[in-house]
Amino acid sequence: MNLNQLKKQAAWAALDYIYPGSIVGVGTGTTIFYFIKALSTIKNLICGTVSSSNSSTALLKEQGIQVFNLKHFSSIALYIDSADEINHHLQMIKGGGAALTREKIIAAMAQNFICIVDKSKKVDVLGNFPLPIEIIPMAISYVSKEMIKIGGKPKYRKNVITDNGNIIIDVYNLCIKDPILMEKKINALPGVVTVGLFASRGADTVLIGTKTGIKTIK
Numbered sequence: 001m002n003l004n005q006l007k008k009q010a011a012w013a014a015l016d017y018i019y020p021g022s023i024v025g026v027g028t029g030t031t032i033f034y035f036i037k038a039l040s041t042i043k044n045l046i047c048g049t050v051s052s053s054n055s056s057t058a059l060l061k062e063q064g065i066q067v068f069n070l071k072h073f074s075s076i077a078l079y080i081d082s083a084d085e086i087n088h089h090l091q092m093i094k095g096g097g098a099a100l101t102r103e104k105i106i107a108a109m110a111q112n113f114i115c116i117v118d119k120s121k122k123v124d125v126l127g128n129f130p131l132p133i134e135i136i137p138m139a140i141s142y143v144s145k146e147m148i149k150i151g152g153k154p155k156y157r158k159n160v161i162t163d164n165g166n167i168i169i170d171v172y173n174l175c176i177k178d179p180i181l182m183e184k185k186i187n188a189l190p191g192v193v194t195v196g197l198f199a200s201r202g203a204d205t206v207l208i209g210t211k212t213g214i215k216t217i218k
């Protein structure tokens with residue numbers, strides 16, 4: 001099985017966590033593309049969704065799935081999203097698809113965060129995947145300098161403007177031994193909108209697509 005088949009497997013497994021009549025938070029990315037397709041098969045059973053990006057909103061609407069504006073909710077029961085890396089504490093690097101800020105808002109609001117990944121995303125230590133940071137454009141030099149101070153190699157993500165009108169830098173060369181501390185430190189820098197470390201609020205469950213079936217870690 002290739003990685004896309006494993007993503008699809010994890011995406012379909014997430015349907016088991018959806019209660020009839022509920023609002024489902026929906027992440028962003030290629031794994032979520034498969035999830036949205038799967039969700040469309042039970043769209044009449046759910047009340048609707050809230051979405052973490054304009055691209056997911058468009059896909060959901062294409063499938064005839066109701067999308068509510070997040071501003072009307074202060075909490076939701078369930079959030080389904082993927083990750084770029086996830087460790088055994090269910091802490092993640094996210095933001096490969098530039099949707100990290102909205103994803104973090106929904107993750108914070110969710111009572112239950114189910115992460116769906118293919119097996120390549122499971123790691124011992126976070127940081128091999130470059131850490132995305134959404135920043136206010138004028139802060140690029142300052143935030144980049146601060147990332148170099150902690151041993152990172154920041155790179156501006158060309159031709160990407162987030163749904164919030166900001167830019168992304170990807171920080172290479174990090175070995176993130178204390179994800180909660182690093183999340184706090186980077187989030188505290190002026191100009192940072194969101195760091196793509198989901199550590200203080202990690203996932204509650206991860207469904208990992210593997211060639212022998214779904215592996216679940218809670």
Ligand code: 5RP
Pocket residue numbers: 027028029030031032081082083084093094095096097098099100103
């Ligand atoms: C988007 C994300 C995605 O969850 C992450 O990039 C994984 O994407 P994919 O499912 O395409 O591998 O955080 O901002």
